Amino acid sequence: MPGVSDGLVQARGLRKDSGDVHAVRGIDVDVGRGEVFGFLGPNGAGKSSAMRMIACVSPRSGGTLQVLGMDPYVDGPKIRARIGVVPQLDNLDAELTVRQNLEVYGRYFGMSRAAVRAKATELLAFAQLTDREGDEVEPLSGGMKRRLSIVRSLVNDPELLLLDEPTTGLDPQARHLLWDRLYRLKRQGVTQLITTHYMDEAEQLCDRLVVMDGGLIVAEGSPAELIGRYSTREVVELRFPLDDAPPVAELEQLVERLEVLPDRLLLYAADGEAVLAAAHQIGIRPLSSLVRRSTLEDVFLRLTGRRLVD
Amino acid sequence: MTTVDTTATAPVVRSPAVSSWRAVLLVMEHFWTWYRRNWRATIVGSVVEPLLFLVAFGLGFAVLVNNGGRLAELTGGLPYIVWLAPALLTMNTLQIATFESSYPVVSGFKWQRIYWAITATPVTAAQAGVGHLSWIAVRMLTSGVVYVAILVPFGGVRDGGIVVSLLAATLCGAAFAAPVMAFATVVRKEGPAFGALFRFVLIPMTLFSGTFFPVDALPVWVRPLAWATPLWHGTELARGAALGSLQLWPSVGHLAYLVVLLVVGMLLVQRQFRARLYR
Ligand SMILES: Nc1ncnc2c1ncn2[C@@H]1O[C@H](COP(=O)(O)OP(=O)(O)OP(=O)(O)O)[C@@H](O)[C@H]1O
Ligand SMILES: [Mg+2]
DSSP states (O other): OOOGGGEEEEEEEEEEEETTEEEEEEEEEEEETTOEEEEEOOTTSSHHHHHHHHTTSSOOSEEEEEETTBOHHHHHHHHHTTEEEEOSSOOOOTTSBHHHHHHHHHHTTTOOHHHHHHHHHHHHHHTTOGGGTTSBSTTSOHHHHHHHHHHHTTTTOOSEEEEESTTTTOOHHHHHHHHHHHHHHHHTTOEEEEEESOHHHHHHHOSEEEEEETTEEEEEEOHHHHHHHHSOSEEEEEEOOTTSOOOHHHHHTTSSEEEEOSSOEEEEESOHHHHHHHHHHTTOOOSEEEEEEOOHHHHHHHHHSSOOOO | OOOOOTTSOOOOOOOOOOOHHHHHHHHHHHHHHHHHHHGGGGHIIIIIHHHHHIIIIIIIIHHHHHHTSOHHHHHTTSOHHHHHHHHHHHHHHHHHHHHHTTHHHHIIIIISOHHHHHTTSSOOHHHHHHHHHHHHHHHHHHHHHHHHHHHGGGTOOOSTHHHHHHHHHHHHHHHHHHHHHHHHHHOSSHHHHHHHHIIIIIHHHHHHSSSSSOGGGSOTTTHHHHHHSHHHHHHHHHHHHHHTOOOHHHHHHHHHHHHHHHHHHHHHHHHHHHHHHOO
16 A cells, blocks of 8 residues: 555545535545545535545635645645546536537646647547537537546546546446546556445445545445455345335344345345355245345445445 | 557646636636637627617617707717717627626536636636636627727717727726626526616616716716716716817726726625635
């Protein structure tokens, strides 16, 4: 793991209050160069509030924050010159063309017209939008707009990329294309901070992540570490008829931990098939059963007692 | 076409942060890029409307005003159209100022959200606000040039003094646009708010600020209201310049009023843009 001195982002006791709302209640974050770091959490956890402070567009209410070794209070514009931001809500200029969006944005970073033209050409290819470069943004699909937002954030060759829910609202194909693009950027050494509700996204992309809830960090580690620490290797999902009370007490004897969800039971165990066989033995007959590997979703359930909402 | 191998880990030249002047110019360049694609929609405001006004007021209204025989006394012997032209120019500029600083500003925050995009770059919130205001000033100036060109064949332009009128009109427009922009940053229901602004501020101002008849023709108790409007000060300056009748101290007064309004408005714009964008 990179040392703190190498940290691109370093927060200590970082807080954000807006009026009576305590959006972020004191978080410590260290992101090293080249790392892909995730903020995971349900709606209102404070992910976007934290991202906006790191992006130097939202003054902190308390604590300390260093981005690229500088304080956003003092050097906001200098920091912003070297980072790329993909906001949760697209803010493309809908009445300009796809290409103009990239060129106009690049100019704000002090790039020459020739440089933005060349950069736009490169980024359009990267986002597979070359054939739409002359079209206005307004009628583009949500996925295309998102892709454009993401490449727009790359126009200044950022050292640090902040992505706030980059794939929310995209179809599976578009998500995979984006994941591939983000992975390539990682290989180029671009440090990334990603917020997401999607467990699979976090597992795919993040070297390290924090789980946020109610403005606080409730767990931190790599996806595998978190699963190892807070969950079992496997999970058995059982469904029972809606009218019958499920045999919770009997099943609890068989496993390390059990969660009752509105529509099913989750049994946490090292060996799922063995648990299933044991349940059959004592005469339990669920409507359906599924043995799967544990995911970050299970970690989240354990930590917060709630499911992550997509 | 240049193709760059994006998979290579090439060293990159980091872009420097931009200076304040540069930042304001870049915001103007952004709006100019938009305008180049969309200027056709502005033709109604800057060509058709002026033509209608000139035909309706410059020609028709003159006959009515002339009826009492007091017209020559009022205009100092000049044709009514010459007396009216710089005031119409100022009024048109003020209308452009109001429209450009109301809905487009709300759009920048709420609909297109481009201010949020701009402030994710080295450009600051205050620079985004001042840049947009500067763009509005450029729009007023260029529309003003078109307006003057339309005035010429109507016989509304006497001499080169109209250039000073144009500058006065633009200053007047900017001085009004700035506080309107600041207002646009705080409105929550822009429809009713701007409706009220147009109906209860803009239109009365265009009717009672000495555009079509001198403020002296108003009842004594109404005159101070006219004197309080930026349009009256702008119109006095523009008309004085066009007719060659500017007097030193009144002109200094008008200028001071407009400059103070502009400066206060710009400070408000900067403060409001910061408050809205840096939450
Ligand atoms: N501008 C604001 N004014 C007041 N409250 C705000 C503002 N922005 C966010 N909040 C509040 O701060 C808290 C954290 O919001 P934030 O947007 O950071 O959460 P999030 O984790 O990004 O959620 P989501 O997953 O829905 O995007 C919420 O309670 C929200 O209502
Ligand atoms: Mg969010």
